[in-house]
Amino acid sequence: MYSFIFDIDDTVYDQIVPFRSAFERNFVRYAERVSLPDLYRHNRRFSDEIFERQQRGEISLEDMHVYRITEAFRVLGIEIPREEAEAFQRDYAAAQHEIVLTEDMREALDYCRDQGLTIGVITNGAGEHQRGKVERLGLYAWMPREAVFVSGEVGFAKPDVRIFRRAEDGLGLDPAKTYYIGDSYANDIVGAAAAGWKSIWIDRRGTKIPEGGVQPDLRLGEHDSVAAAIRRLCEPSL
Numbered sequence: 001m002y003s004f005i006f007d008i009d010d011t012v013y014d015q016i017v018p019f020r021s022a023f024e025r026n027f028v029r030y031a032e033r034v035s036l037p038d039l040y041r042h043n044r045r046f047s048d049e050i051f052e053r054q055q056r057g058e059i060s061l062e063d064m065h066v067y068r069i070t071e072a073f074r075v076l077g078i079e080i081p082r083e084e085a086e087a088f089q090r091d092y093a094a095a096q097h098e099i100v101l102t103e104d105m106r107e108a109l110d111y112c113r114d115q116g117l118t119i120g121v122i123t124n125g126a127g128e129h130q131r132g133k134v135e136r137l138g139l140y141a142w143m144p145r146e147a148v149f150v151s152g153e154v155g156f157a158k159p160d161v162r163i164f165r166r167a168e169d170g171l172g173l174d175p176a177k178t179y180y181i182g183d184s185y186a187n188d189i190v191g192a193a194a195a196g197w198k199s200i201w202i203d204r205r206g207t208k209i210p211e212g213g214v215q216p217d218l219r220l221g222e223h224d225s226v227a228a229a230i231r232r233l234c235e236p237s238l
Helices: 018-026 038-057 059-075 082-098 103-114 129-136 159-172 185-194 227-236
Strands: 003-006 120-125 148-150 176-183 200-201 218-220
Touching: 003 038, 003 103, 003 159, 018 082, 018 227, 038 059, 059 082, 103 120, 103 227, 120 129, 120 159, 120 200, 129 148, 148 159, 159 176, 159 185, 176 227, 218 227
Parallel strands: 003 120, 003 176, 120 148, 176 200, 200 218
Antiparallel strands: none
């Protein structure tokens, strides 16, 4: 049987939902000048770009938050002051308290539990922050606390293979029979491949794979079902 390990942000819930809420509270005047999906995509890119520096203590969390949204706007030709970036981040953080699992992800988790499959989470971020999301999403209804591996707690962040190894050791995973499900090509797909895991890439934004880059075992678009993909893997005759 396969095991399935999940990312959190933009995987088990759609992260653009709280982003849109904060945008509408702070930047509605720019709505005709920028594409919200493009702004979100750039914000994620800059967040990933600077994450390791923040983890090493080279930049504060607050400065990282300001950097990613100001740079995302700058790419689109708009300069915003720091105080606007800070106000946006406050509303974005507040909106994340309202996150919910997608119905498809709930169905996927139910299927894994009903089939007796090993499931867990690997996520980048501060321990308290990410576990707060796990609790708000209700993920402990499907897995124990020990099945959630947070980079801020274990000391290694995706795509570092060591966080995948920590999950292997903690859950008794067979790398060749373990799928990692995530949205970030650089962190999730590259990291899983380096660990010898299989991968399911939730590519909601139509990301281009770098030339010569590793390929996911499955690539799902915005409207594809993770639950259906897992069922097909576990029951090939379907």
